[in-house]
Amino acid sequence: EDQVTQSPEALRLQEGESSSLNCSYTVSGLRGLFWYRQDPGKGPEFLFTLYSAGEEKEKERLKATLTKKESFLHITAPKPEDSATYLCAVQETGGFKTIFGAGTRLFVKA
Amino acid sequence: AAGVIQSPRHLIKEKRETATLKCYPISRHDTVYWYQQGPGQDPQFLISFYEKMQSDKGSIPDRFSAQQFSDYHSELNMSSLELGDSALYFCASSAPLGELAGNNNEQFFGPGTRLTVL
Numbered sequence: 001e002d003q004v005t006q007s008p009e010a011l012r013l014q015e016g017e018s019s020s021l022n023c024s025y026t027v028s029g030l031r032g033l034f035w036y037r038q039d040p041g042k043g044p045e046f047l048f049t050l051y052s053a054g055e056e057k058e059k060e061r062l063k064a065t066l067t068k069k070e071s072f073l074h075i076t077a078p079k080p081e082d083s084a085t086y087l088c089a090v091q092e093t094g095g096f097k098t099i100f101g102a103g104t105r106l107f108v109k110a
Numbered sequence: 111a112a113g114v115i116q117s118p119r120h121l122i123k124e125k126r127e128t129a130t131l132k133c134y135p136i137s138r139h140d141t142v143y144w145y146q147q148g149p150g151q152d153p154q155f156l157i158s159f160y161e162k163m164q165s166d167k168g169s170i171p172d173r174f175s176a177q178q179f180s181d182y183h184s185e186l187n188m189s190s191l192e193l194g195d196s197a198l199y200f201c202a203s204s205a206p207l208g209e210l211a212g213n214n215n216e217q218f219f220g221p222g223t224r225l226t227v228l
Contacts, residue, residue: 031215032215034215034216034217041198041222042221042222043114043200043202043219043220043221043222044153044200044217044219045219046214046216046217046218048214049214049215049216087152087153091215095158095165095166096141096143096158096160096165096166096204097155097158097166097167097168098143098155098158098217099155100152100153100154100155101152102151102152103152
C-alpha cells in the first residue's frame with residue numbers, strides 16, 4: 001500500500017537559518033511526487049512536481065529533490081512568511097489517487 | 111483566471127442529516143478530486159473523476175457518494191451524517207496532461223467547505 005511519511009512533524013527556525021524537510025514514500029510505481037504549502041484554514045497551494053530520481057526543482061528560497069525512496073524540500077534563508085505546513089504527496093502510475101503525508105509544520109521566527 | 115469554486119463555504123448539520131457539497135473546477139480541467147481534512151490532519155483522498163467518470167476511490171465511506179456532471183462540476187453527497195464527519199472538505203482540479211503549457215500535473219485546490227455536524 002502507498003505510504004508517505006514526513007519528518008520532522010514540526011520545525012522551528014530562526015529567520016535565515018536554512019534547513020531541510022524530508023518525505024519518505026513507498027509506491028509501486030511513481031507517477032509524480034508533489035510538494036504543497038498549506039496555510040491554516042486554506043487549501044494546499046502547489047509548489048513542485050518531481051517525476052524521477054535525480055530530478056531537482058527550485059523556486060525562490062525552496063528547492064525540491066527526489067531519490068527513489070525520498071524527497072527533500074530545502075529551505076534556504078527562510079523568512080517569517082515561509083511559516084506554513086508543507087505537505088508531500090504521491091500519485092501512483094495509472095491513476096489519480098493521491099496520498100498525502102502528515103506534513104511538516106514550519107515556524108520561522110524573525 | 112477563476113480558481114476552483116466550492117459551495118457552500120460553511121455548513122452546519124445535525125447528526126443523521128444529509129449534506130451536498132458542490133465543486134466547480136477550473137475551466138478546461140478534466141480531473142476533479144475530493145479530500146477530507148480533519149483538524150490537524152493531512153488531506154485524505156476520497157474520490158476522483160476523470161472526464162466525468164469515477165477514476166479512483168480512497169477512504170470514502172459508503173454513506174458518501176459523488177458524481178461529476180456534463181458541465182464538469184462535481185457534487186459530494188453525504189448522508190446519515192456523524193459527528194466524525196466534521197471536517198474541511200476540499201475539491202481540487204487538474205488540467206489534461208500535456209495540453210497546457212507549464213502543466214506540472216498539479217492539483218488546484220478550492221477554498222474548502224467547512225462542515226460541522228452537531
